[in-house]
Amino acid sequence: MTDTHPAIRVSEIFGPTIQGEGVLIGLPTVFVRTGGCDYRCSWCDSLHAVDRQFRHEWEMMSSDAVWQNVVALSGGRPLMVSLSGGNPAIQPFGALIKRGHDEGYRFALETQGSVVREWFAELDVLVLSPKPPSSEMRADWATIEACFQAAQDKPQVVLKLVVFDENDYAFAKEAAARFPRLPVYLQPGNHTPPHPGNENAPVDVDGIMKRMEWLVDSVTRDRWFEARVLPQLHVMLWGNKRGV
Numbered sequence: 001m002t003d004t005h006p007a008i009r010v011s012e013i014f015g016p017t018i019q020g021e022g023v024l025i026g027l028p029t030v031f032v033r034t035g036g037c038d039y040r041c042s043w044c045d046s047l048h049a050v051d052r053q054f055r056h057e058w059e060m061m062s063s064d065a066v067w068q069n070v071v072a073l074s075g076g077r078p079l080m081v082s083l084s085g086g087n088p089a090i091q092p093f094g095a096l097i098k099r100g101h102d103e104g105y106r107f108a109l110e111t112q113g114s115v116v117r118e119w120f121a122e123l124d125v126l127v128l129s130p131k132p133p134s135s136e137m138r139a140d141w142a143t144i145e146a147c148f149q150a151a152q153d154k155p156q157v158v159l160k161l162v163v164f165d166e167n168d169y170a171f172a173k174e175a176a177a178r179f180p181r182l183p184v185y186l187q188p189g190n191h192t193p194p195h196p197g198n199e200n201a202p203v204d205v206d207g208i209m210k211r212m213e214w215l216v217d218s219v220t221r222d223r224w225f226e227a228r229v230l231p232q233l234h235v236m237l238w239g240n241k242r243g244v
């Protein structure tokens with residue numbers, strides 16, 4: 001049967017591995033990383049899925065083809081599928097999510113909240129990750145709010161904020177105040193993100209851990225007891241290596 005659904009621009013599909021950050025940390029997951037992003041954060045750790053100079057590595061794939069990859073990697077055993085990027089909200093994922101749900105798989109998507117999709121309501125987990133001042137991007141709160149509304153209270157929706165400095169910390173507090181019902185995950189930023197094409201470039205784990213300690217101190221000092229502070233586990237384990 002021909003797959004008539006729009007094609008998905010894929011950078012890489014890999015796993016199973018564990019989710020390295022946020023609300024699903026530690027959970028076995030297959031990743032579908034899409035190609036292309038409407039942002040260009042100063043510290044982006046996925047430039048190979050953002051910068052158009054890597055578009056020769058990206059592939060337009062049918063929902064069927066993406067699905068067959070997920071099934072092959074998971075051995076046909078349902079698990080969590082993480083839709084990441086780039087900005088995965090740009091891609092047409094509705095058909096893939098429906099197909100996967102029919103087979104017992106679950107779907108999580110993380111986005112900066114710049115593109116609204118009706119199919120957000122079909123997800124199991126929606127991670128809204130507004131980008132803080134250090135990214136040099138500007139958060140569009142009205143569109144982030146529209147993403148939240150599109151989810152219609154169906155998936156679990158959480159906020160994830162990357163924090164590098166005091167300004168980012170203040171931004172995270174503002175985000176939490178705008179969405180008081182949402183669980184908040186804070187993550188110390190990685191100031192040594194991967195150089196695309198050199199996955200062996202060193203990571204300053206000590207520096208990231210210092211930022212983590214500062215973040216823990218800030219949260220406890222401020223009695224911000226609703227926030228959870230987590231490092232990027234995959235960076236601790238594998239540095240900048242891709243496909244893990």
Ligand code: SF4
Pocket residue numbers: 037038039040041043044045046047050085086087112131
């Ligand atoms: S939104 Fe995410 S993928 Fe896009 S440039 Fe920023 S960090 Fe990179």
